[in-house]
Each structure stands twice: as C-alpha cells, then as structure tokens.
Amino acid sequence: MSEGSKKNNLGLMLMELLKERSLSMRKLSELSEIDTATISKIINGKRKASPEYLQKFAECLGVPITDLFIAAGYPIEQQQERQHSDIHMSVDSIQNLLESSNLYDKKFSIASVEQQLAHYEQYTQTEEGKETILNSFEDKLQKVGSIGPFISNLKDMFERFRLRKGTPRELALIGAGLLYFILPVDVIPDYIFPIGYLDDAIAVQLVMKLLLKGSNGEVQNK
Template identity: 75%
Template sequence: MRKLSELTAIDTATISRIINGKRKANPEHLQKFADCLGVPIAELFVAAGYPIEQKEEKLQSDIHTSVDMIKNFLESSNLYDKKFSITSVEQQLDNYGQYSQTEEGKKSILESFEEKLQKTGSIGPFINQLKELFERFLQGKGTPGELALIGSSLLYFIISVDVIPDYIFPIGYLDDAIAVQIVMGLLFKKEIDLQ
C-alpha cells in the first residue's frame, strides 16, 4: 500500500480504506490506479461498481448543464457578446489537436504548460485533470489519436485566445474546463470501445 501510495500520490490511509471496503474509490483515484497499474480504466470502474453507461451519460449531462449555465451568465453579464456552444469548443479542439502533432505545437505545450499553470493558481479539479493529461502527453502514453486529443486540451488551456478568451474575468477559464471534460469523455469512450 505504501508503494502504491507513492506511485499514485494517494494517501496510504485512503488506499487502505478503499481496499478494506470502508470507502469507495472515486473516479480520480481509479484513473491514478489505472495509470500506475497499466490496467484499462473501464475495468476499474466496473470493479468499483460504477455503471459505465451512466458515467458517460452523466458526463454529457454535466457538460450540457455547464454550457447552459455559461450561456445564461454570458447573456446576463454583457461581458462577452459572442454565442457560446459545445460545437465551437469542439471545433477549436480539432484545430488544436492537429497543431499539437506538429513540432511547433509540441514545443509550445512543453514550454508553456507550467507557466500557464502558475498563472491560474494551479488548483481545481480541471487543473488536476490537465496535470494528468500533461504527464500522459510527456510520457507519450496513448495512441497517436489519443495524444492528439490530449494535446488539443493542453493547447486549449495554454492559448489565451480561445472560444472565451482567458482574460475575461471571471469566466475566461470556463470553456477550458468544458474542453477538458470533452477530451476526458472522448478518452474514456475510446477505452470502453477497445474492450
């Protein structure tokens, strides 16, 4: 348990409670276990009692709820005059995915990710997901298609001018969080499809 704790950065006591059935592993724990043990995450979700279909449906529902909230906020605040949609985020991710496979795109990710993290304060759930994606990108863990997806979310975060520019406070990073959730959902779906 101590070794697993070191490898996953999850507290030994937490791992012990999960193993002894006193606590349920959350999706973040399962992702770290999957990465550390080289096991498909879908298997761990099933083993932990998470219904796979419902997780994907919940993710889509959460994204759409978030998009609706962002649209309402943008309309009421007069901070941003363009329409916000998932399609606009997905189109930007496609562009960044292609760019992330170029030498210039890879260099941009490697040189700018840490600096951008510092500017955001490096905290929050989508920041933790970005850090995990960055590690996967650094290690080349994944197929070329998966690495393009991962690269697209990293570039979306790094480049300040995206669907909602980062400098529009306080909403500038909301679309970045949506982009990360879209990529995480697509990666999860790919893992499910492989089984």
C-alpha cells in the same frame, strides 16, 4: 467593502509589486503596452482596471491573475463557486452566466469548442505544437493560479503527454486539450476571469470523454 477601497487595494498591490521588482510605472507601461497615465489612474483609484489590463499586469509582474482580480473587487469567490459545477452546467446556463457578467456578448456553443479542439488536434502533431505544450504548460498554470476543478485533470493529461503514454490518437486528443488551456485564443477569452475558463473546463471534459470512449472501444474489441 466600498468601491473606493477595492480600487485602493489594487493600487497598493501594484505599487508593492513594482517596488519589489524595481520597476517604474513607465517601465510597466512599456512592458504591458498600457499608457502610463492610465496605469497611474488605476493605481490612484481614479480608474477601474479592466480584465484585459489585469491580464497584462499579471503577465508582466509574474503574479496569479486571481490576486489582481480580488484586489480589483471582482466577485471571484461567487464565480468560483459557480465554476466548480461548470462541467455539469447546460449551455443555456453558461450563456446566461456570460451575459450576466457584462463582459462577453457572443453566443456560446459546445460545437465552437469542439471545432477549436479539432484545429488544435492537428497542431499538436507538429513539432511546434509539441514544444508549445512542453514549454508553456507550467507557465500557464502559474498565471492562472491553479484554480478550477479541471486543473488536476490537466496535470494528469500533461504527464501522459510528456511521457508519451498513449496511442498517437490519444496523444493528439490530450495535446488538443492542453493547447486549448495554454493558448489564449479560446471561444471565451481567458482574461474574462474566472468564467473565461468555463470553455477550458468543457474542452477537458470533451477530451476525457473521447479518451474514455476510445478505451471502452478497445476493451470491447479484445
């Protein structure tokens, strides 16, 4: 598929979405805070939509960001195949993938994910943190389009958190993992799709390991 046809696919999709929602480009500009002229150029195939713009379009138009990325010509299928093995990837492999994307130039480390989880672990024990999880989890799932091998784990974690199944320590860990997924301030920004969810998958893995370690410790102590 040529570059021009990819851009045109996105333009056609955006025009159809605007029509379905009875929105003008000017109104989309107000909602997304993207200049109307820029939106017009993207729709007419005169400008490539950046991941940041696609993220905003997805949020304002209420569609999975995967749909927009595919229409814009980003290599979703190839990245998703690599993402399915993300939990088993080494830090070096993840760093190489990030660098090859040309969308992220910072250094990735497991320690940075752990540090963010520790911060969220404190926040999840507040009423505001609990409400954020309960009120925002489903919306975030819808925006993501339920992609990724870690989604089923997240759903299980959410049910445990919602039903308060676990010790205070376990619920704090689970909440931290859920907040990491929900909130956009990640080690790797979520808009860098789909690799923006590599760190979310790793965060879930870290939480699952800690929960398992805690369960094994309880069994040994009995």
